[in-house]
Amino acid sequence: MELRPILSTLRRHKTTAWLLILEIALTCAIVCNAVFMINHRLQHMQMSTGIDEHALVQIQVAEVAPLPDIYARAREDLAVIRQVPGVQAATLVNQVPLGASSSNANIMLEPTQRQPTLNAGTYFGVDLGPTMGLRLLAGRYLRPEEVLDSDVVLKALADGDTKVIAPVTVITQAMAQRLWPGGEALGKMVYLGPIGVRVVGVIEQLARANAYDDATAQYSMILPMFMGAGKDQSYLIRTHPQDRHAVLKAAVAALKKADPRRVVTTQRTYDEVREKFFENDRSMAGILVGAIAALLIVTALGIVGLASFWVAQRRRTIGVRRALGATRRNILVYFQTENFLLATIGIALGMVLAYGINLFLMMHYELPRLPAVYFPVGAIALWLIGQVAVLGPALRAAAVPPVVATRSV
Amino acid sequence: MFAYYMELALRSLKRNPVLTALMVLAIGLGIGASMTMITVLHVMTNDPLPERSAHLYTPHLDPLPLDYTHGGNGPDPADNLTWPDAMSLLRAHRGVRQAAMAGGTLLALPVQSGLQALYAAGRYTTADFFALFGVPFEYGAGWSAEDDAAGAHVVVLSDELARKLFGRADVVGRTARLGELDYRVVGVVSRWDPAPQFYADSTGSQFSDIDTFFLPLSVAVNEDLPVSGNESGWSDDEKAGSSKRGAAMSWLQFWVQLDTPAQVADYRRYLVNYSAQQKALGRFQRPPTEAALFGLMDWLAHRNLVPNDVHLQLWLALGFLFVCMVNIVALLLAKFLRRSGEISVRRALGARRRDIFVQLGVESALIGVAGGTLGLAIAQLGLWSVRHRPDDYARIAQMDPSMLAGTFVLAVLASVLAGLLPAWRACRVAPALQLKAS
Numbered sequence: 001m002e003l004r005p006i007l008s009t010l011r012r013h014k015t016t017a018w019l020l021i022l023e024i025a026l027t028c029a030i031v032c033n034a035v036f037m038i039n040h041r042l043q044h045m046q047m048s049t050g051i052d053e054h055a056l057v058q059i060q061v062a063e064v065a066p067l068p069d070i071y072a073r074a075r076e077d078l079a080v081i082r083q084v085p086g087v088q089a090a091t092l093v094n095q096v097p098l099g100a101s102s103s104n105a106n107i108m109l110e111p112t113q114r115q116p117t118l119n120a121g122t123y124f125g126v127d128l129g130p131t132m133g134l135r136l137l138a139g140r141y142l143r144p145e146e147v148l149d150s151d152v153v154l155k156a157l158a159d160g161d162t163k164v165i166a167p168v169t170v171i172t173q174a175m176a177q178r179l180w181p182g183g184e185a186l187g188k189m190v191y192l193g194p195i196g197v198r199v200v201g202v203i204e205q206l207a208r209a210n211a212y213d214d215a216t217a218q219y220s221m222i223l224p225m226f227m228g229a230g231k232d233q234s235y236l237i238r239t240h241p242q243d244r245h246a247v248l249k250a251a252v253a254a255l256k257k258a259d260p261r262r263v264v265t266t267q268r269t270y271d272e273v274r275e276k277f278f279e280n281d282r283s284m285a286g287i288l289v290g291a292i293a294a295l296l297i298v299t300a301l302g303i304v305g306l307a308s309f310w311v312a313q314r315r316r317t318i319g320v321r322r323a324l325g326a327t328r329r330n331i332l333v334y335f336q337t338e339n340f341l342l343a344t345i346g347i348a349l350g351m352v353l354a355y356g357i358n359l360f361l362m363m364h365y366e367l368p369r370l371p372a373v374y375f376p377v378g379a380i381a382l383w384l385i386g387q388v389a390v391l392g393p394a395l396r397a398a399a400v401p402p403v404v405a406t407r408s409v
Numbered sequence: 410m411f412a413y414y415m416e417l418a419l420r421s422l423k424r425n426p427v428l429t430a431l432m433v434l435a436i437g438l439g440i441g442a443s444m445t446m447i448t449v450l451h452v453m454t455n456d457p458l459p460e461r462s463a464h465l466y467t468p469h470l471d472p473l474p475l476d477y478t479h480g481g482n483g484p485d486p487a488d489n490l491t492w493p494d495a496m497s498l499l500r501a502h503r504g505v506r507q508a509a510m511a512g513g514t515l516l517a518l519p520v521q522s523g524l525q526a527l528y529a530a531g532r533y534t535t536a537d538f539f540a541l542f543g544v545p546f547e548y549g550a551g552w553s554a555e556d557d558a559a560g561a562h563v564v565v566l567s568d569e570l571a572r573k574l575f576g577r578a579d580v581v582g583r584t585a586r587l588g589e590l591d592y593r594v595v596g597v598v599s600r601w602d603p604a605p606q607f608y609a610d611s612t613g614s615q616f617s618d619i620d621t622f623f624l625p626l627s628v629a630v631n632e633d634l635p636v637s638g639n640e641s642g643w644s645d646d647e648k649a650g651s652s653k654r655g656a657a658m659s660w661l662q663f664w665v666q667l668d669t670p671a672q673v674a675d676y677r678r679y680l681v682n683y684s685a686q687q688k689a690l691g692r693f694q695r696p697p698t699e700a701a702l703f704g705l706m707d708w709l710a711h712r713n714l715v716p717n718d719v720h721l722q723l724w725l726a727l728g729f730l731f732v733c734m735v736n737i738v739a740l741l742l743a744k745f746l747r748r749s750g751e752i753s754v755r756r757a758l759g760a761r762r763r764d765i766f767v768q769l770g771v772e773s774a775l776i777g778v779a780g781g782t783l784g785l786a787i788a789q790l791g792l793w794s795v796r797h798r799p800d801d802y803a804r805i806a807q808m809d810p811s812m813l814a815g816t817f818v819l820a821v822l823a824s825v826l827a828g829l830l831p832a833w834r835a836c837r838v839a840p841a842l843q844l845k846a847s
Contacts, residue, residue, distance in 0.1 A: 013743075013746075015742060015830075015834065016739055016742050016743050016746070019735055019738055019739035019742065020739050022735050023732055023735040023736055023739065026728065026731060026732045026735065027732055030725070030728050030729075030732070034725070037721075062516050062526070062528070063516075064516060064518055064526055064589075065589060066589050114476060231516075263516065263525060263526045263527075265528065279799040280718065280799060280800065283798050283799060283800075284718050284721075284722075287722060287725075288725070291442075291725050291726075291729060294438060294442070294729060295729060295732055298435050298438065298439075298729075298732060298733055298736055299732065299736070301431050301434075301435070301736075302435075302735075302736040302739060302740065305428055305431055305739075305740045305743070306739055306740065306743055308428075309740075309743040309744065309747060310743070312747070313747055361721075364720075365717045365720065365721060366717075
């Protein structure tokens with residue numbers, strides 16, 4: 001294909017051609033960045049929690065009157081729940097992964113350290129590992145006899161009488177790696193303020209409740225404390241995934257029957273917890289997809305409009321070319337090449353612009369650098385859109401009969 | 410002349426209905442998306458109390474130790490006040506009115522049995538709160554400073570909560586059960602929901618939370634009621650660092666009314682003096698000049714309530730509008746230049762360049778008006794979808810008349826601007842050349 005005639009025609013429509021190039025460049029730049037942001041969100045949404053998500057349901061209960069013994073009440077409630085047919089295991093936990101409302105602690109490697117080494121989510125409860133379906137990589141879980149009621153623990157800490165409590169913890173692999181890179185975690189001590197606890201187990205994963213940052217999402221630890229009944233505590237029930245809705249209903253009914261006055265404030269499957277946590281990311285990803293679609297459509301329509309104009313304007317020229325022996329195919333290829341040329345210049349400019357936009361976003365919105373793989377995405381999208389859009393007008397041009405050349409306009 | 414240009418424009422637009430529709434659609438989409446996001450940003454940065462905001466100030470002290478570094482992404486403890494500081498400011502009574510406050514959520518029990526108990530969000534505060542913010546009472550009134558001092562179990566309910574608990578609003582004198590305690594209802598306020606909830610702690614949902622009850626702060630402290638905001642302690646000492654009365658735990662918000670610039674300057678001086686005094690006593694370690702007094706709107710700007718996602722969406726919408734504009738410029742240019750022949754005839758018949766320019770400008774403006782109307786509809790649709798999003802600010806995403814007019818002006822401005830270059834290029838067509846060619 002000879003490029004020179006195309007270039008000389010475009011030179012006569014310089015402004016219009018540059019406008020089209022600018023539009024393609026802008027669209028390409030925005031599409032590159034938007035696709036990247038969508039992927040970023042989707043990756044965040046795929047965050048693994050380390051628990052057996054489809055098998056778990058969560059119930060939270062609030063009391064109307066003060067309870068005489070919150071620990072006895074929690075044990076009774078757990079007994080009631082375990083009676084419900086279909087329940088495989090049940091436990092009381094102070095937070096659930098991705099549950100948004102979180103309990104955290106600053107972790108240090110030395111008791112005298114002024115700055116904490118990291119901040120981790122703190123899970124309290126008995127038998128959390130088996131109930132949640134965690135994967136133990138090394139060591140052991142906390143033993144039921146190590147888990148004491150929270151008032152006993154807090155009193156012992158206040159009195160400085162640490163002999164009664166078992167200072168042990170189970171931490172995630174990510175946290176172990178961060179604390180002792182490449183080293184063995186089992187048997188090491190970590191400090192929560194002045195309180196030292198020994199690592200007795202390492203689990204593969206357990207996401208924290210406020211896992212907003214991917215880098216620190218897996219910093220979690222399990223501590224031997226039983227919180228007792230309370231509005232912020234959750235009963236976590238493990239069941240067969242296909243029974244979970246029925247089991248949830250039955251467990252709520254059993255709890256209400258045990259004490260009709262209380263209020264069940266939360267009753268949901270774990271899948272709903274996850275869905276709620278990533279609600280905003282999903283809606284942002286949706287908006288970005290919509291924006292990409294709208295941009296590509298507007299750009300495509302712009303190309304159609306402009307190409308139609310040019311075809312109508314050049315009817316006579318096309319007729320002359322046809323009369324001089326150009327085939328329909330030649331005409332078709334001419335317009336397609338013209339579009340390809342414009343798109344290529346636009347895409348080249350768009351790449352630079354995409355990089356610039358990414359720099360701006362990195363500076364102001366803490367977005368990571370745009371990986372190079374996203375540049376071809378925008379390029380291919382625009383080449384395709386351009387070719388599809390120009391096809392209609394180009395076919396119309398190819399259909400111009402040679403006889404037009406003999407007529408005056 | 411204008412009517413003639415209108416007629417010409419209409420005729421020209423009708424000649425290419427598909428192209429016209431395309432341009433109107435492009436500008437409509439661009440304007441619609443942009444205006445949706447501009448409106449969201451506008452309502453999020455709105456003045457929550459337009460009549461009073463100029464006189465409302467919030468004092469800030471820095472009681473943190475020198476070696477305290479604010480780690481992680483949690484809220485800054487120095488955003489709030491400790492109980493001893495809040496009580497000192499309250500007792501000093503340096504403003505026209507002042508109130509200390511904190512948020513709380515309590516389980517409320519309806520009087521009729523059989524109705525489900527519900528969680529109610531409200532505020533623990535001091536007597537001046539209602540007069541300070543101009544909270545409108547439907548029945549009764551607030552409580553007195555004596556009630557504060559005595560820790561009286563009194564409560565002011567919102568109309569909404571009163572109806573939920575008692576089935577009616579006129580309930581002054583009755584007893585409401587909130588949490589584990591009984592309170593005598595002294596007042597009922599009609600709907601009052603400043604958005605953002607500027608006086609609340611930064612951890613709450615600023616745009617969707619509404620207070621449904623108000624009770625004396627002293628009761629919350631005496632009975633150790635649950636606080637829903639951020640409670641940050643910075644002492645290993647259990648008493649100072651994690652009890653409500655502790656000198657090393659911040660959890661209270663404080664607002665003061667100052668009517669004249671002199672009062673504001675006086676209050677600033679007072680805060681610095683107070684900090685210096687506390688430093689002399691050994692309680693504060695940081696320089697007294699860290700003490701600050703924020704006006705309401707300054708405070709909101711300082712808190713930066715607009716999430717990054719909203720900014721990103723606004724940039725995206727503006728980028729889209731720009732692409733649509735470039736699109737329209739290109740299409741109009743192609744269209745106008747194609748009419749070179751017609752323009753040349755008009756020029757040869759005596760029309761000046763200016764006339765051609767105005768004629769084509771009218772055509773662009775017409776597209777703008779149509780696009781603006783469409784954009785308005787699309788923006789309404791966009792806002793409707795924002796209201797159905799899970800975001801905190803969904804509730805307030807509404808267009809006010811000024812935004813409505815703004816949308817329209819933006820649409821016409823955008824398309825006239827888009828028409829400028831093409832019209833200018835077209836009116837510079839040399840008539841002789843064109844006429845000869847055809």
